[in-house]
Amino acid sequence: MNCKFVVNLAAILLIASLASWAADDGAALYKTKCAGCHGANGEGKPAMKAPALKETKLEANQLAEHITKGESGSKAPHNKGISGLNDGQAKAIAEYIKTLK
Secondary structure, eight states: OHHHHHHHHHHHHHHHHHHHHHHHHHHHHHHHHTHHHHOTTSOOBGGGTBOOOTTOSSOHHHHHHHHHHOOTTSOTTTTSOOTTOOHHHHHHHHHHHTTOO
């Protein structure tokens, strides 16, 4: 019985640490890939016509799709997917963006 408890506790701690790592990864990726145009806190940069991302109404999955696939009517780099990002990294960035207030 104690062995099951220890295994379950270890699994919970592992999952919690992975979730924390993913959030940190999203923040780091945002800083390197997005902050230059959208601002360190997602406030946007009107002079560049880069919109604010904080408090966006888009869902995380919509943001991730926009990051990976882009939209033809958007200005570069969002007229196509951002190069060098896989789906997991795009999702991490999107989830980080949703935390910006």
